[in-house]
Amino acid sequence: DVKVTQSSRYLVKRTGEKVFLECVQDMDHENMFWYRQDPGLGLRLIYFSYDVKMKEKGDIPEGYSVSREKKERFSLILESASTNQTSMYLCASRRYRLAGGKNIQYFGAGTRLSVL
Amino acid sequence: GENVEQHPSTLSVQEGDSAVIKCTYSDSASNYFPWYKQELGKRPQLIIDIRSNVGEKKDQRIAVTLNKTAKHFSLHITETQPEDSAVYFCAARTGTASKLTFGTGTRLQVTL
Numbered sequence: 392d393v394k395v396t397q398s399s400r401y402l403v404k405r406t407g408e409k410v411f412l413e414c415v416q417d418m419d420h421e422n423m424f425w426y427r428q429d430p431g432l433g434l435r436l437i438y439f440s441y442d443v444k445m446k447e448k449g450d451i452p453e454g455y456s457v458s459r460e461k462k463e464r465f466s467l468i469l470e471s472a473s474t475n476q477t478s479m480y481l482c483a484s485r486r487y488r489l490a491g492g493k494n495i496q497y498f499g500a501g502t503r504l505s506v507l
Numbered sequence: 508g509e510n511v512e513q514h515p516s517t518l519s520v521q522e523g524d525s526a527v528i529k530c531t532y533s534d535s536a537s538n539y540f541p542w543y544k545q546e547l548g549k550r551p552q553l554i555i556d557i558r559s560n561v562g563e564k565k566d567q568r569i570a571v572t573l574n575k576t577a578k579h580f581s582l583h584i585t586e587t588q589p590e591d592s593a594v595y596f597c598a599a600r601t602g603t604a605s606k607l608t609f610g611t612g613t614r615l616q617v618t619l
Contacts, residue, residue: 431612432611434609439605449606487605495553
């Protein structure tokens with residue numbers, strides 16, 4: 392069974408703290424993604440990675456960085472957490488496919504981060 | 508880049524009625540359109556998808572239609588049931604690009 396695991400379901404941090412959100416997938420997927428989900432704004436892409444040590448900015452990368460040292464693990468880093476980063480964070484992974492192939496994106500259960 | 512708009516933001520239907528959610532996209536090169544369902548407190552899961560070389564796809568009570576000329580696609584749920592209550596997201600992907608662009612979501616409430 393497909394599995395994308397996020398290390399924490401709930402996290403409470405203080406403003407200015409460095410925060411690490413971890414995501415692990417066991418499907419040998421090349422592509423991994425970090426989204427944040429806010430009411431009325433849907434799923435917005437923060438960063439993605441299409442292979443080990445590769446990363447690309449998504450639509451809202453400001454205030455975030457990522458790390459992909461191993462294929463199965465993709466970490467989201469908040470260098471100095473701020474209250475406007477309070478949100479639900481979703482990790483996802485997908486196998487690389489050329490156009491035309493079945494290519495399901497699987498999501499983790501999410502981490503609800505509160506920055507006080 | 509791609510922009511996906513989704514309407515309505517909330518939808519309430521009675522059990523047994525049909526529900527329709529509509530999305531438009533901006534990039535004519537987009538060729539893959541999945542729909543995800545997210546139940547309360549759970550992760551989004553793919554429920555149906557369609558590629559640009561197909562105009563309609565059906566899976567039991569759900570169907571998706573695509574109009575490439577108008578750049579819009581829709582999700583149709585027939586004979587709605589309480590377990591259909593969830594937030595639904597449409598998305599679009601361009602060519603071989605890795606990323607999906609999501610709509611803002613529709614909260615569907617099926618009432619008894």
